[in-house]
Amino acid sequence: MCAYSLMSLNLILAARPAVFERHLGGLDKLYWLHKWTGVLALVFVFIHEAIGIEVKGRGATSGLSKLAAEAGELVYPLLLALGLISVVKRIPYVKFELPYSLWRWSHRLMGGIFAVAVFHQFFVRLPFNNSALISTYLTWMGLIALVCFLFSQAAPLLKRRRYRVTTVTSAPSATIVRLTPEGRSLRHKPGQFALLSFGRKGLREPHPFTISSDAEDNDIEFSIKPSGDFTQRLRETLQPGDRAWLLGGYGRFTGARKPGHNQIWLAGGIGITPFLALADALTEDDGDEIDLFYCVRTRDEAVGFDRLQAVSQRVPRFRVHLHISTEHGRLNAETLAATADPKGASFWFCGPASLRRALLKGLATLGKAPKSIHFERFEFR
Numbered sequence: 271m272c273a274y275s276l277m278s279l280n281l282i283l284a285a286r287p288a289v290f291e292r293h294l295g296g297l298d299k300l301y302w303l304h305k306w307t308g309v310l311a312l313v314f315v316f317i318h319e320a321i322g323i324e325v326k327g328r329g330a331t332s333g334l335s336k337l338a339a340e341a342g343e344l345v346y347p348l349l350l351a352l353g354l355i356s357v358v359k360r361i362p363y364v365k366f367e368l369p370y371s372l373w374r375w376s377h378r379l380m381g382g383i384f385a386v387a388v389f390h391q392f393f394v395r396l397p398f399n400n401s402a403l404i405s406t407y408l409t410w411m412g413l414i415a416l417v418c419f420l421f422s423q424a425a426p427l428l429k430r431r432r433y434r435v436t437t438v439t440s441a442p443s444a445t446i447v448r449l450t451p452e453g454r455s456l457r458h459k460p461g462q463f464a465l466l467s468f469g470r471k472g473l474r475e476p477h478p479f480t481i482s483s484d485a486e487d488n489d490i491e492f493s494i495k496p497s498g499d500f501t502q503r504l505r506e507t508l509q510p511g512d513r514a515w516l517l518g519g520y521g522r523f524t525g526a527r528k529p530g531h532n533q534i535w536l537a538g539g540i541g542i543t544p545f546l547a548l549a550d551a552l553t554e555d556d557g558d559e560i561d562l563f564y565c566v567r568t569r570d571e572a573v574g575f576d577r578l579q580a581v582s583q584r585v586p587r588f589r590v591h592l593h594i595s596t597e598h599g600r601l602n603a604e605t606l607a608a609t610a611d612p613k614g615a616s617f618w619f620c621g622p623a624s625l626r627r628a629l630l631k632g633l634a635t636l637g638k639a640p641k642s643i644h645f646e647r648f649e650f651r
Contacts, residue, residue, distance in 0.1 A: 273314035274391055274408055277384055278415035280307045284377070285418035285425070286520075297463075297520040298646040315349060345386045352376045352383060374475055381419040388412035426465070426476065426517055431456045433490065433514040435468070443571035444493045444540055445505040448483075449514050455488045458519025460547035463646075465520075466492065469513035472503045476517060480543040480620075482574065484550040490516070493573050495540035523620070523646050524548070534612045534640065535562040536629070538621020539571065545620065546574045549581040552588055561610035562590045565601050565621065569594055601625070603632025613638045619645040 283290065283304040286297060294300050391408055433449035440446075456464060458481055465476035477500055483491035496505045523544050537545050542564055549562070566572045569592075578590045591609055593601045606612065612633055617640035619626045626645060633639050 271404065271408065273311050273317075274387060275411060276307050276311035276314060277387060278411040280304060280311055281381065281384060281415040281422075282418045283307065285422040287418075291520070291522075296522040296646055312350065315346070345383050349380075349383050349387075352380055378423070381416070381423070384412075384419065385416060388416060430465075430515045430517045433516060435508060435510050435512040435514055436489070437510060438508050440505060441493075441573055442568075443566070444495050444573045445501070445508075446482075446491065446493050446573070447504075447508065448489055448491045449516075450489050452513075456490060456516045456518055458490075459524050460484065460551040461524040461544040462519035462521045463544075464490075464516045464518030467515050468504070468508060469515075470507060470509075473500065473508065475500070476515070477501075478520070480521075480547075481519065482543040482546040484547060486551075493540065493543050493546070521646055523618070523644065532559045532611070532615040533561070534606075534610060534615050534617045535560060536565070536606075536617070536619045536621065536626075537562065538565045538619075538625050539567070540573065541620035541622075542573055543620070545618075546577060549578055549588065549590075552581055552585045554585055558587060560588045562588070563593055563601065563606060563609075564590060565593045565595065565625070567595050601629070603629055603636055603638070607633065607636055607638045611638065612640050614641045616641060617643045619643070 283300055286300065291297050291300050294303065388409075391405075391412060431454060432452045434452055435447060436450045437448045438445065439448075458464065461480075463478050463480040466479050467474050467476040479492045479494055481490060482493040483489065494501050494504060496502045535545050535548070545562055545564075552560075562578065564572060564575065564578070572592060575590075575592060582588050582590050589610075593605075595601070598605075606629065617630075619629075630639070630643065
């Protein structure tokens with residue numbers, strides 16, 4: 271029952287229901303829960319198979335009951351294999367990463383495997399029969415999960431927005447892609463991200479990227495670090511005129527502000543992208559004191575720094591601090607606290623998790639801990 275319930279919840283979460291995203295605090299948190307419900311489901315499936323269920327006089331001996339039992343046995347090894355592919359991104363101690371396309375297909379096939387599990391549950395009446403309340407619950411959970419799976423496969427085709435690539439600029443640390451809508455534009459807020467794909471071979475699988483342009487502009491811009499197969503291929507092959515599709519906007523990294531409250535924004539490398547959109551959306555009437563710390567390895571890697579400087583001139587309460595690690599060393603809590611007081615401030619972070627943990631630990635040691643901490647997990651798989 272535990273394995274079946276968790277698999278059902280896993281497929282429901284895969285449909286990205288807005289009510290779940292809102293209450294969990296963003297799509298990244300929803301995917302984190304989706305991942306771990308999948309892991310727990312695999313554990314319980316393994317336990318279910320290892321222990322087995324035999325109740326005297328009620329075994330699966332004939333008809334659909336026997337077929338359902340045999341189907342469960344048949345798909346069990348396939349379920350474990352697909353589950354491991356879904357969960358394991360990199361093989362430990364080996365410089366090998368599972369291809370994203372394989373990972374995506376493992377997720378798609380999981381819906382078919384679950385349909386067999388629903389068939390198995392309904393006709394194998396152990397340890398309870400189909401008139402039991404628990405059996406009714408499992409049946410409805412399974413049917414709802416299957417509907418959600420079908421919706422998750424069809425929704426991207428129905429809800430996505432079509433765009434055309436207008437410019438592709440190769441900066442030292444990022445590929446800056448600008449798109450123009452062909453029809454209705456994407457609805458999004460500053461700081462949100464979208465699932466982006468292109469009509470070019472090798473770029474058709476949707477990937478999440480933060481939108482780095484102002485939400486008021488119909489055109490949309492992404493600043494993408496070439497750090498993997500997809501992003502490197504994008505940098506090498508994408509051309510103006512290529513077709514693109516967007517699905518979004520997602521996330522709750524919107525820099526919600528309350529008058530009179532201080533904020534610390536901290537970006538590590540390409541983590542500057544949500545702050546570019548958030549900064550562009552600032553007005554002179556915004557009452558918050560905002561200090562943005564932008565950490566890069568070299569000055570050439572500072573994507574959009576001129577835009578940030580222009581905002582700081584337009585909005586006096588917004589200050590930007592460029593920290594170059596090759597010149598000043600790694601940013602630490604002491605340096606940050608000496609520039610802007612983080613105690614009681616709202617702390618918004620986008621960058622390497624190791625930098626976030628080190629800074630927050632250092633600030634707590636100094637007695638300068640922020641009042642609230644906001645960040646998103648982009649490691650979806």
